[in-house]
Amino acid sequence: MVTDFNSLRGRFPVLARKTYLNSGSYCALADSVKEAINNYMDDRLLVGANWDVWVMKNEAVRSLMAQVLRAQPDEIAVTASASAGINALASAFDFTKRRNKVVVSDFEFPTNAQIWHAQELRGARVVHVPRAADGYIPLENFEKLIDEETQLVAVTHVCFRNGARLDIPGIVKLAHARGAKVMLDCYQAVGALTVDVKKLDVDFAVGGMLKYLLGTAGMGFLYVRNELISSMTPTQSGWFAQADITAMDITANRPSPTARRFEAGTPAVVNCYAVEAGLKIILELGTDTIEERVRYLTRLYMDRLEEIGWPGITPRQDERRGPMVCVRAKQVAQLFGKLTQQDIVTSFRDDNLRATFHFYNCEQDVDALIQALLGHRAEFRDI
Ligand SMILES: Cc1ncc(COP(=O)(O)O)c(C=O)c1O
Secondary structure: OOHHHHHHHHHHHHHHOOOEEEEOOOOOOOOOHHHHHHHHHHHHHHHOOOOHHHHHHHHHHHHHHHHOOOOOOEEEEEOOOHHHHHHHHHHHOOOOOOOOOOEEEOOHHHHHHHHHHHHHHOOOOOEEEEEOOOOOOHHOOOOOHHHOOOEEEEEOOOOOOOOOOOOOHHHHHHHHHOOOOOEOOOOOOOEEOOHHHHHOOOEEEEEEOOOOOOOOOOEEEEEEEHHHOOOOOOOOOOOEEEEEEEEEEEEOOOOOHHHHOOOOOOOOHHHHHHHHHHHHHHHHHHHHHHHHHHHHHHHHHHHHHOOOOOOOOOOOHEEEEEEEEEEEEHHEEEEEEEHHHOOOOOOEEOOEEEEOOOOOOOOHHHHHHHHHHOOOOEEEOOO
16 A cells, blocks of 8 residues: 555644644644643533543553554553653662663763663662764674673664764664673654564663654653563552552552562653554554655655755665764854754754655655755854
8 A cells, every 4th residue: 555645644733834843852733632732621611620531541642652653452561751751761770789880872862871870879880881983873882782681772873963873783683692681772763663672672661752752742652661560660660560559558569560660650641642552553554655755755855955965974875874864063162053943853963964854755855855954054164
């Protein structure tokens, strides 16, 4: 079946008004996601406290997220953010033994370094894998730092600064051979690429719902490989993390036998409505189909950038790239501002202008950005 991506654009009203290349910050809002939030409001107005339905909504999110990651629902904790998931996970590690090293990379989003550095108070040693001269982080740089003292390798899938995708299968193989676990921060990939946690063989994965998963801010997920759950007891906890939420027992901490033990308090019910609707769109299309579309669009944009002599700094190899393509600019904030005035929505980090693609983008979006960049040729900055 051939997917008619152009007809899907009608479900995202902002696309009729703007060239929206900003899903790596916040997705375009789908009509069904807005409707879902309205349904929550109707519930509040007309029913009051509809807890039976709300608890089911949280479970629906867990189950849909498991499908996206190709995992089991019991392996998913529904969290308030990616940071909340990483914090709960970190609280379950013991850094008092010889294996106390956490390896992160230079490509990390701040939260996935800061939280591990916060564990230094508990005995963790955090090391950063540096980039090579070409700006990428090859496997050999990980090989030098992952050793018998490494407890965890916590790495991003796609770098939020430059769009480069790390060699996750290679890193996982290396880490496991040396007895270390791997946590994947797939926030800049999941929903735009297929993230099959079983195939990738990662032990943990975190992300959130507001970017390529088409949901909203205020909700994230933590995947914990089934075989590891019972051996890990988070010291960050709460009543929604207990084996029996309704027990109301204040004499002990009795964590859930599932990944729910990494949760804490009352679920963000309004967000569940939005996230359920967003995940349904992703699953209806299928992440393999979406990934193919995103690869086509990013490649097209990179080819056009070459043509206009403003080449991207994101790796050109398909397996080293996700949904984000970056170009350098002399004064990137100014360039971003000019594009915004032209109704082209992008974002920037460091000196890099980021264009992030989802299935709802199209050739005309690439064209609009290329034409605009040609008009701002003076901003071109060589590598
Ligand atoms: C790769 C990556 N990790 C983590 C985060 C932070 O997620 P949260 O704010 O849900 O903790 C982001 C947010 O942009 C991100 O891009």
